Amino acid sequence: MAREVTPRYTVPGLTVEDAGSLIEVLQERLHSLNDLHLTLKHVHWNVVGPHFIAVHEMLDPQVDRVRAMADDVAERIAALGGVAHGTPGALVDGRTWKDYSVGRADAIAHLGALDLVYTGLIEDLRAAVKKVGDIDPATEDLLIEQLRDLEQFQWFIRAHLETAGGTLATAGATTEKDAAKQSVSR
Template identity: 85%
Template sequence: MGIEVTPHYTVPGLAAQDAGSVIELLQQRLHALNDLHLTLKHVHWNVVGPHFIAVHEMLDPQVDRVRDMADDVAERMAALGGVAYGTPGVLVEQRTWKDYSVGRADAIAHLGALNLVYTGLLEDLRALIKTVAEIDPVTEDLLIEQLRDLEQFQWFVRAHLETASGNLTTAGATTEIEAARQSVQ
């Protein structure tokens, strides 16, 4: 897209070039959170089966918190002197992952797929935290708080996928469709 991210000014004590680096990293984070919020609503609307109500009601608080996280990231970008691009076109153009691939399905199948979504998101977030830690401790703190909540959300998802012996029914799955299939076998 060729968007200039180095701000003309930023927060005191942080160089504009460093702020630009953080803004650029946060833009991908904003895309990930906006995508997650929409994916969670998609799952919420398309779950069926005997676990419908439990999963349906579990997801709305996650949606609300993820939307708050996106707002926090966008506001941090603005505080650093940047622009938060939150339109669907920019998200689709700049994201580095494929769209969620499960439609109407059993609630547990969706959770199997959603577990992989959370895994990818959390791995990316941990890498981002390591990168921004060297530049901006305020952004690092914001991201650590989000990591804590997202890990808890994945724990909620995984509790539905765990066997009595402590194994995940989706172990070894590499695609959402594969995870969805494994979770209901």
């Protein structure tokens, strides 16, 4: 659903057109963060196996931080004069990716799938940083901070998937299910 993103007013020093461009990028980020925290909780509830407790407990701080990131993005949208669309329907209508595809599964399988989720999210976030960088350093700073945290979370996940020789179990996987399968069979 296309929504009007050009606000009637914005922060000093930005045009409403530039603010509209920022709001559009931030809305995409809001959808991705809301989707991520729900996906992380899904994994938290559906992880099984010998690594259960380590993964189960590792994910809650990530969920909390990702929820805080979503709040920061929504508040930046509002500060720019926009409307943060955070309803489930807006998320489903606005996302450009498929729903997480792994149900109840071994901890390592979920971590393999999450590695691909984080890769896609981080790639999209890096592109967003580039888009906003020439327009607004405050929005760029917000996204860069989130990028650092998300890269760290992926590192936590990849530490479970990496061999001593530095190879990732998910190397070459193109779907979450493939990554999950490769991770368990290594």
